[in-house]
Amino acid sequence: MKKLVIGILAFGLIQSYSFISTNDVSAAAKEYKNCKEINAKYKGGIARSSSVKNKGGKTKYKPFVSKALYDANKKSDRDHDFIACER
Structure with a gap:
């Protein structure tokens, strides 16, 4: 159970980081x-x-x-x- 919770949290952090970084790059490309x-x-x-x-x-x-x-x-x-x- 503990490994499942850690896995879900890690997945969520990775997804939020990729979402933030792709939005920043596209906003900077004028x-x-x-x-x-x-x-x-x-x-x-x-x-x-x-x-x-x-x-x-x-x-x-x-x-x-x-x-x-x-x-x-x-x-x-x-x-x-x-x-x-x-x-």
Whole structure:
């Protein structure tokens, strides 16, 4: 009986944590209209991961890394190098 109660409590904690974390990530992923708006907040643009390389050559600023934010704004990635609006 004791193991059953502990199992139910553990399951409830795991479910509540996953619910909270997925809502926070989706709320943080704002979709911007264009590169001007993105570069006003993130000077180097938005990268999908820290391991991506820029196809366009040398950039002046380092991009902000966020998979969720990149996915919300991937329409702004014209050269399809997984960095949106790099400068």
